[in-house]
Amino acid sequence: MNAYITATGAHLPGPPINNDEIENVLGLVDGKPSRLKKRILKANGIKTRHYALNGGHETTDSVPGMGAKAARQALSASHVDTHDIRMLSCATTQGDFVAPGFASLMQAELGIPRVEIHTTHGICSSSLMAVKAAANTIRLGEQPNALVVASELASRLFKHTRYEAAGGGKVIDFNAEFLRWMLSDGAGALLVESTPSTRSARIDWIRSFSHADAYPLCMSIGGTRDNDDARTWQDFPTYAEAEAAGALLIRQDVKLLDDVVKMGIDGALRLIDEGAFNPATLDHMLCHYSSHHFRSKIFEMLDVAGASIAEHKWYTNLYERGNTGCASIFIMLDEFLRTHDLEPGETILCMVPESGRFNTAYMHLTMVENP
Amino acid sequence: MSANPEALERTVIGEHAQAALRSLMQVWFDFERELAQVPILRKLLDGRFAKEDYRTLLLNLRQQVIEGSRWISRSASSFDRDFSDVRSEVIGHARDEHRDYEMLEKDFVAAGGDLDAIRGRERNLGSEALHGYLMYRASRPNPVELLGAMWIIEGLGEKMANDWAGRIDEQTGLDGATRFLKYHGENDDDHLSKLYQLLDRVCVDEATVAQIVKCAQVVARLYRLQLEEVTRG
Numbered sequence: 001m002n003a004y005i006t007a008t009g010a011h012l013p014g015p016p017i018n019n020d021e022i023e024n025v026l027g028l029v030d031g032k033p034s035r036l037k038k039r040i041l042k043a044n045g046i047k048t049r050h051y052a053l054n055g056g057h058e059t060t061d062s063v064p065g066m067g068a069k070a071a072r073q074a075l076s077a078s079h080v081d082t083h084d085i086r087m088l089s090c091a092t093t094q095g096d097f098v099a100p101g102f103a104s105l106m107q108a109e110l111g112i113p114r115v116e117i118h119t120t121h122g123i124c125s126s127s128l129m130a131v132k133a134a135a136n137t138i139r140l141g142e143q144p145n146a147l148v149v150a151s152e153l154a155s156r157l158f159k160h161t162r163y164e165a166a167g168g169g170k171v172i173d174f175n176a177e178f179l180r181w182m183l184s185d186g187a188g189a190l191l192v193e194s195t196p197s198t199r200s201a202r203i204d205w206i207r208s209f210s211h212a213d214a215y216p217l218c219m220s221i222g223g224t225r226d227n228d229d230a231r232t233w234q235d236f237p238t239y240a241e242a243e244a245a246g247a248l249l250i251r252q253d254v255k256l257l258d259d260v261v262k263m264g265i266d267g268a269l270r271l272i273d274e275g276a277f278n279p280a281t282l283d284h285m286l287c288h289y290s291s292h293h294f295r296s297k298i299f300e301m302l303d304v305a306g307a308s309i310a311e312h313k314w315y316t317n318l319y320e321r322g323n324t325g326c327a328s329i330f331i332m333l334d335e336f337l338r339t340h341d342l343e344p345g346e347t348i349l350c351m352v353p354e355s356g357r358f359n360t361a362y363m364h365l366t367m368v369e370n371p
Numbered sequence: 372m373s374a375n376p377e378a379l380e381r382t383v384i385g386e387h388a389q390a391a392l393r394s395l396m397q398v399w400f401d402f403e404r405e406l407a408q409v410p411i412l413r414k415l416l417d418g419r420f421a422k423e424d425y426r427t428l429l430l431n432l433r434q435q436v437i438e439g440s441r442w443i444s445r446s447a448s449s450f451d452r453d454f455s456d457v458r459s460e461v462i463g464h465a466r467d468e469h470r471d472y473e474m475l476e477k478d479f480v481a482a483g484g485d486l487d488a489i490r491g492r493e494r495n496l497g498s499e500a501l502h503g504y505l506m507y508r509a510s511r512p513n514p515v516e517l518l519g520a521m522w523i524i525e526g527l528g529e530k531m532a533n534d535w536a537g538r539i540d541e542q543t544g545l546d547g548a549t550r551f552l553k554y555h556g557e558n559d560d561d562h563l564s565k566l567y568q569l570l571d572r573v574c575v576d577e578a579t580v581a582q583i584v585k586c587a588q589v590v591a592r593l594y595r596l597q598l599e600e601v602t603r604g
Contacts, residue, residue: 214404216416227418255538256416259403266400269393297563298396304382304567305392 003135004200004368007080007191008334009073012321013061016048017184025051026180027160030169040181049184049322051155059156063095063102064109066187067151070330071110074189078197080145082110087146089118089134091126091326093154094221106149116143123219124288125208125354126150127188127326128361132206134192144194151187152325157221157250158183166246176225178252184322188330201337201348201365205276209267211358218256218355222247257355261289264353264360265298272307277349277364284348285309286336287316288328309349315340328352329363344369382567387574392567394584395522402523402591403530409598415535420542422482429479429551431601434494436472436551438502439524440465446509446517454513460569464521474551481548497597504593508586515573518566519587523594525562532556 017025019041023033052061067090075082088110090103097105101119116137120129127150134146158180163172196202217223222232225246236242271277302308317335324331329352336348350363384392406412411428414420443465450458479489494502508514536552539545574580 211404214407216407216413255534258534259407262400262403266397266404269397269400272393273397301392301396301563304384304389305396306386306389307393 001139001141001194003138003192003194003203004196005190005203005333005365006193006197006200007074007078008330008337009070009075009077009189010187010327010331010334011066011069011073012050012186012324012331013052013066014050014054016320017051018048019046022049022181024055025053025057026155026158027057029160029163029172032169034177034180036174036177037181040178044182044323045319046182046322047319049324050186052153052185053155053159057159057161059153061153061185062109063092063151063153063187064105066153066185067092067106067149067189068109070151070187070189070327070334071106071147071149074147074191074334078191080191080193082112085110085112085115085145085147086143087116087118087134087137088112089120089130089137089146089148091120091122091130091148091150093123093126093152093325094157096153102151106151110147112147122326122359123354123356124326124328125352125359125361127329128206128208128350128352128363131190131192131203131363134190135203135206138192138194141194146192148190148192148330149187150189150325150327150330152183152327153185154179154183154250154325155185157248162243162249165243166249167244171225171246172249173225175251175253176246176249178254179219179250182252182323183250184324186321186324186327186331188324188327188334190330190333196368196370198370199342199344200368200370202368204347204364204366206361206363207267207271207276208359208361209263209270210360211263215256215259215263215358217253217357218260219250219252220356221250223251225249225251252355260353260355260358260360262298263358264289264351265302267360267362268351269307271362277347279307279309281347282309282349283313283346284336284340284342285314286329286332286348286350287314288318288323288332288350288352342367382564384567384571385574387576387580388567388570390577391570391574391580391583394580395519395587398519398584398587398591399522399526402526402595405591405595406598409595410602411598415538415542418538418542420539422543422545425539425543425545425548426479426482426484427601429475429482429484430489430492431495431498431597433472433475433479433489434492435498435501435597436475438494438498438505440471442502442505442509442517442520445506446514449509449512449514451513454515454573457515457569457572460565471551471554474554478548478551482543482545495597495600497593497595497600501590501593501597504589515579516582516586518569518573519583519585520590521566521569522583522587523590525566527594528555 103117233242233247531552536549
């Protein structure tokens with residue numbers, strides 16, 4: 001039995017926000033413009049993004065709220081009604097509630113009766129894990145369809161008040177500020193079914209390789225800025241003390257990012273060795289990553305080694321839609337499928353390197369047409 | 372896996388050399404993954420590396436650096452007339468590096484170490500095994516598999532310069548004590564293109580590729596042992 005992506009949807013809240021407008025929304029830390037902003041934005045290449053926050057730093061939507069808009073868009077392009085959904089598989093880095101799982105809240109928002117739910121926990125790659133659970137359930141014949149939703153509302157972490165509560169500009173370092181200029185909000189949804197519709201993407205395989213056993217944390221929320229302090233946010237007497245110690249800030253150890261890229265390539269080389277895909281015959285590459293990392297020597301080396309994917313095969317909308325964590329790959333796939341007239345047989349590789357603690361997920365699709 | 376507009380001048384190498392390069396990249400990624408778990412290097416990744424750790428590291432690296440120039444010189448003499456072009460390359464390489472350890476000693480002193488202590492230091496168990504293996508291989512006729520060893524050693528040079536050195540400067544607060552580590556990042560592009568040429572020259576069949584890859588794996592394993600031994604006893 002096969003599983004097919006038969007419809008996709010995406011939702012980006014509010015208007016596109018350009019680089020000069022970011023601090024109007026997120027605010028000025030200690031009332032001063034950031035000194036690192038320009039440098040980080042230049043490196044990640046993002047030009048516009050969306051926030052579910054207004055200029056008064058008030059939240060304008062919710063994680064399931066955005067997810068539902070993306071899901072309804074996907075369903076509107078299909079023959080499946082909301083009440084016909086049999087499995088709901090959901091991903092977010094940080095939902096509105098600490099508990100219960102995001103899929104419960106998503107089900108309530110969409111109003112789907114008696115649905116089987118599944119929530120994956122992680123960062124950027126959690127959405128592909130959610131697709132894998134959906135695809136495998138369908139392949140096993142346990143359900144005829146599944147709605148997969150990924151939604152992120154990271155901007156709440158980037159309000160100036162968060163940084164001020166953790167000590168302000170004096171103590172906020174590059175690693176703590178990096179993601180403020182990188183992440184934004186949005187949601188994406190995929191409808192997966194056991195039979196293809198008019199034009200669908202067959203899910204050939206989804207694989208991932210994690211290296212948390214070998215590498216330290218690279219992107220995280222919960223630990224303090226002090227490397228010798230093993231406490232995480234819930235170990236403090238009060239959440240206020242955890243916040244003051246910086247344990248609720250989202251951090252990126254930027255020095256480790258090259259290693260994340262290397263492990264992503266390592267996984268791809270393994271999949272090539274296994275014959276899971278052939279870089280020469282692959283038609284399209286959708287990668288959740290900023291392009292500046294692809295200018296490194298390793299990519300030249302892959303070129304020499306005959307393992308490169310030609311430049312014209314790469315597609316991304318990261319620079320216009322922003323980096324929306326686990327929702328990014330769905331938002332990318334949605335726009336790619338809407339704007340490209342793909343022929344049956346064309347292949348797509350989606351690749352999501354998650355810096356969190358070094359997990360990279362891959363999904364291979366082949367376009368099919370229902371006869 | 373590339374969207375690199377700068378890679379227009381394509382280096383063209385044969386099918387066997389390409390296969391070797393792909394495997395060597397994987398050996399390298401495995402090696403780096405393992406290095407991240409070696410105690411002395413984990414300290415560096417976690418931001419807990421002290422001056423004393425740096426001195427301990429240098430104490431253990433010096434003997435390998437000295438022996439390094441020896442196995443390269445030895446291997447040069449093992450290439451016969453059919454490999455005279457390879458021999459020329461190897462001789463050049465040996466000449467470039469055979470006094471590197473002097474720079475390392477100066478760094479050790481700049482980091483507060485005692486020159487006699489580093490000069491009198493015994494090879495650690497890993498250095499002993501690595502040296503033994505490399506000298507054995509270098510003494511055999513036409514040891515082309517040592518390209519695998521060069522791959523790992525060159526990769527380490529690049530990693531020391533572009534990863535270790537900056538972290539060590541930052542975490543130890545030392546100034547001007549990482550010249551040896553940084554020096555190895557120079558002329559990287561040149562070294563890489565030479566390596567591609569050499570791979571293309573010697574990778575004539577699958578058996579040669581397998582030998583080169585195995586040699587890289589052994590050297591990676593023994594180099595890791597050398598670094599593990601740094602903090603053992």
